[in-house]
Amino acid sequence: MKKLRITVSGKVYDVTVEVLEEGSSSSALPGSPAKPGGALRTSTVEAPASASPQAASAAAAGDVVSPLAGKVVSIAAKVGDAVKEGDTLVVLEAMKMNTHVQANQSGKVTAIHVKPGDSVEEGQGLLSLG
Numbered sequence: 001m002k003k004l005r006i007t008v009s010g011k012v013y014d015v016t017v018e019v020l021e022e023g024s025s026s027s028a029l030p031g032s033p034a035k036p037g038g039a040l041r042t043s044t045v046e047a048p049a050s051a052s053p054q055a056a057s058a059a060a061a062g063d064v065v066s067p068l069a070g071k072v073v074s075i076a077a078k079v080g081d082a083v084k085e086g087d088t089l090v091v092l093e094a095m096k097m098n099t100h101v102q103a104n105q106s107g108k109v110t111a112i113h114v115k116p117g118d119s120v121e122e123g124q125g126l127l128s129l130g
Contacts, residue, residue, distance in 0.1 A: 002016070004017055062105075062129050065124060068122050069122050078112070089101055089103055108129065114127070
């Protein structure tokens with residue numbers, strides 16, 4: 001078994017794949033005719049380098065990150081605001097539920113990386129605290 005990570009339309013999936021030995025009787029795809037002596041041919045399709053601008057922003061030190069994939073409903077802070085640990089900074093919607101993302105430390109908002117309506121992925125930086 002091999003663990004692989006694939007990206008489809010900007011969404012990341014972790015999958016487990018069973019690698020079959022060449023020449024085994026189960027090397028053909030289900031429903032496809034087996035070819036005597038022929039190996040299963042595969043091709044690789046690469047995802048675009050950046051499926052979306054939000055997905056491209058990797059979290060850095062001091063970033064408040066999204067705990068889940070969802071949509072930004074609102075942002076309760078602006079650049080220059082002083083915040084305390086535990087203050088709600090961003091509200092995300094996922095599966096028709098709102099999640100309040102709180103400051104993980106006290107500091108000053110130095111940058112906001114998303115806007116209301118943006119789709120975000122788990123672990124993506126939402127804003128930066130300095």
